Amino acid sequence: MDGINSLRNGPDEFGNFGQFGGRFVAETLMPLILDLEAHYRAAKIDPEFKAELSDLSINYAGRPSPLYFAKRVTEHLGGAKVWFKREELNHTGSHKINNCLGQILLAKRMGKTRVIAETGAGQHGVATATVCAKFDLPCVIFMGATDVERQMPNVLRMRMLGAEVRPVTAGAGTLKDAMNEALRDWVTNVDTTYYLIGTAAGPHPYPEMVRDFQSVIGTEIKDQFQKAEGKLPDAVVACVGGGSNAIGSFHAFLDDSSVALFGAEAGGHGIDVENGHAASMTGGRPGVLHGNRTYLLQDKDGQILEGHSISAGLDYPGVGPEHSFLHDTKRVTYAPITDDEALEAFQLCTKLEGIIPALESAHGLALLMKVAKTMGKDQSIVLCLSGRGDKDVESVGKYLGLLK
Amino acid sequence: MSTRIATRFAAVKAENRPALVTYVMAGDPDLATSQAILAALPQAGSDMIELGIPFSDPMADGVAIQLGGQRALAAGQTLRGVLAMVEDFRRKDEITPIVLMGYYNPIYSMGVDKFLAAAVAAGVDGLIVVDLPPEEDDELCLPALAAGINFIRLTTPTTDDKRLPTVLKNTSGFVYYVSMTGVTGAAIKSRGAVSDAVERIKGHTDLPVAVGFGIKTAADAADIGRHADGIVVGTVLVEAVANSLVDGKATDKTVGAVRDLVADLFAGVKRARG
Known part of the structure; x- marks a missing residue:
């Protein structure tokens, strides 16, 4: 347990992160x-469970994933040093x-x-x-x-x-x-x-x-960055759909106030286009769906909107409740990234680093590109490169007119 | 205070039969036809009405009620519109209990206090909110009870004896037993298990126990109604609406299709203990 003022203590015993979270399910599911x-409580403290998970993570999934210094992106942006946490190298190609x-x-x-x-x-x-x-x-x-x-x-x-x-x-x-x-x-x-x-x-x-299963991402970033640079990074960026790679990246840093945290929401056609984006925190309000209270895209009568994103992984009208909490407490800065900005970042990463990112991760990179430029050359910013883009090659090709 | 719900259950008990509780989706297929269906239900034999609040994401409903909700939303239904339907109904019918059934977000979006005040004013008797288990009682259940509105809880085959007291604690009006693990309109897996469950629940509460999910015919109504204090029928009524439509629009057969089916189901509940 962290200190009393720690942001890492949530949720409470009812599953609440501040006003968000909870257990809003039908009775049939409640006993389950x-x-x-x-x-889960029993497994979490069971050495055998931990050992088995650790063994699988190392030998089956390929952990730890590398922390890579993206030299050409860094030079291109001319600001902070850019690092990629290479979750796309995991077995199955994502976090x-x-x-x-x-x-x-x-x-x-x-x-x-x-x-x-x-x-x-x-x-x-x-x-x-x-x-x-x-x-x-x-x-x-x-x-x-x-x-x-x-x-x-x-x-x-x-x-x-x-x-x-x-x-x-x-x-x-x-x-x-x-x-x-x-x-x-x-x-x-x-x-x-x-x-x-x-x-x-x-x-x-x-x-x-x-979050607990994904927080290995941030824990590794912290260790790896310490080994590489002997300090904490200045900023960490991740894309946010439901937000599992983001919360996994952020959680280890929540109490390190010197580390700025940024989440890229799916801005789709633009945040001002009605039902044209999937940025639930930037463009929504609190509501209850799929078992939790969180920021949701909804109309004035509480009907849930579909939202839109070029990225199928971010195309969700809600977001994990802990993100809603971190948004309200302003510990994390969430910003929308449009389809076009994500496509631009996708191409940049591919051409400059030889890494084809998932469209989801390209949203994170697009936000990093904005932030890194405002930072000093002695500073460092880490992107969770959550997935590889093989799955997106065809649809991006269509958008770019490369397919007939 | 004797509520409309308690009064009605006492009345049907005196007739030695279960109550027929009918579910229709408010605003399906359009606002005017839906209002006419609602008005026709009591005369056709409905003892109590569950009025569905349409929601974009009905996680516990099968296809029929999902589509009914989509028709209602397409027709412009809102939570305010649902309350207005109840208000209109109450001008002519002061006795038939109305229970609103739906999901929490539209209510949360309106604001719980505002909603409860409007529901009381409109003449709503009870609420069934699928995604509010007892663990979330502070949200709406306790405020509703304080406002004089019954909060009717679903119990399910997964609600064991250990959990039943938790579920029943703040339940009022009646207990709604969900006949199977599944969504509305699916098939009942074991009728014997349903009557056993009704007996088990009655061991924990004096409230009437109504059974719903999967009751489709007069024969089902008679069969399940032998042990239950009420039977709830929804999916087949929403399907009757759907089947009466031409090009998605109500026809002169729509209201009658629902009325006839309710009359048929009522014959079933009347012979349940005969």
């Missing part, structure tokens, strides 16, 4: 969520594996025989299908029909890994609709099924649990 919490390994071990401990998950960009779906293959559990991935179209390579990967991908046609066919459908499946198959939520959102204990 309490059971999950009990199992999502960190959480999936932790949760699949929990599912096993709980004796569950079937796994479901929602996915937007497909990165979480692939990571879930991967751990289910490894642990021999049948798995169903709910994915919006729109996202199935724009992330076909990941759909194929999931199917090859043995998962059933169920396209969801309700609503706009994106991440929010996939999550609704996953919740409907869970409520129906509650006895056998483990819901492996991919982001740091949903009912307590998911936001806390996913």
Whole structure:
């Protein structure tokens, strides 16, 4: 436990980070969520669980991921030194594996025989299908029909890994609709099924649990940067959809007030375009959806809006409750990045560093580009490069007119 | 204070039959037709009305009620509109209890105090809010009880004896037993388990126990209603609305389709204990 004024103490026993979080679920799920919490508390302090997770993280996922000095991007921007935390080098190509390994071990401990998950960009779906293959559990991935179209390579990967991908046609066919459908499946198959939520959102204990499994990112950044430069970095940047890579990157630094923290929200066509973005904190207000109270995109009557982003992984009208808390307390600065800015950053990273980033991570890079320019050359800024962009090559190619 | 809900359950008990609780989506397929459906329900045999508040993300509902909600939203329904429907209904019917059923966000968005004041003024008797378990009672349950509105809780097959007291603690009006683990409109897996569960719940509370989710026919109503104090029918009524539409618009058959089905279900509850 950190000090009484620490920002790292949340959530409280009811799952609240300030006014955000909670357990807003149907009664059918409530006993299961309490059971999950009990199992998680026990696992968290069980040396055997920790040892197994650590072994898998090292030998299966490839941790620790490198902290890389991006020399050409640094020179191009002419400001702070730019570093990439290379989560895209993890097995399955993103940070999502960190959480999936932790949760699949929990599912096993709980004796569950079937796994479901929602996915937007497909990165979480692939990571879930991967751990289910490894642990021999049948798995169903709910994915919006729109996202199935724009992330076909990941759909194929999931199917090859043995998962059933169920396209969801309700609503706009994106991440929010996939999550609704996953919740409907869970409520129906509650006895056998483990819901492996991919982001740091949903009912307590998911936001806390996913954060804990992802906080290895920030812990490693801290160690690696200390070894490289002998101090703390001056700023850390990550993209925020639900916000799992961001909270994982930020958590270790929350009490280090010298480290500025920045989250890039999906600004889509622009924050002033109605229903044209997915920046829930910049453009939304608090509400209750998918088990938690958090900032949501909604109309004046409390109906949830679909939102828009070029990135399927950020195209969600809500955000993890801890981010809402960090937004209100102003510990983290959240700013919208438009589709065009993300595309520009995507190309810059590809051409200058030879790294094709996921469109999600490109949002983080676009925000870094703005911030780094305002910083001194003796300062350092770290980007969580949360995923690789192979899945986006086709859709970016279309946007750039490279495909006929 | 004897509430409309308590009065109605006492009345049907005296008739030795279960109450027929009917669910319709407020504003489906359009505001005027929905108001006409609502007005027709009591005469057709509905003892109590659950009026659905449409929501963009109905996580606990099956396809039929999802689509009903989408039709209502497309027709311009809002939470204020739902309350206005109740107010209009109450001008002609002072006795049939109305329970609003939906999800928390539209209420939270309006503001709990503002909503409760408007609900009391409109003549709302109870609330069922799917995503507010007892762990979140401070949000709406306790303020609603203080305002004189019943807060009806769902209990489910996963609510075991250890948890039941928690769930029942601030429940009032009646207890709504969800017949299976699933979404609205799915199939009941075991009827025997439903009557066992009703008995189990009655061991913990004096409140009436109504059963819902998966009751589709008069035969179901008669069967489940043998042990339950009330049966709740929703999906098939929303489907009756859907099936009566032409090009998505109400027809002269829409109100009648719902009325006839309710009358049929009422025949089922009347013979439940016969």
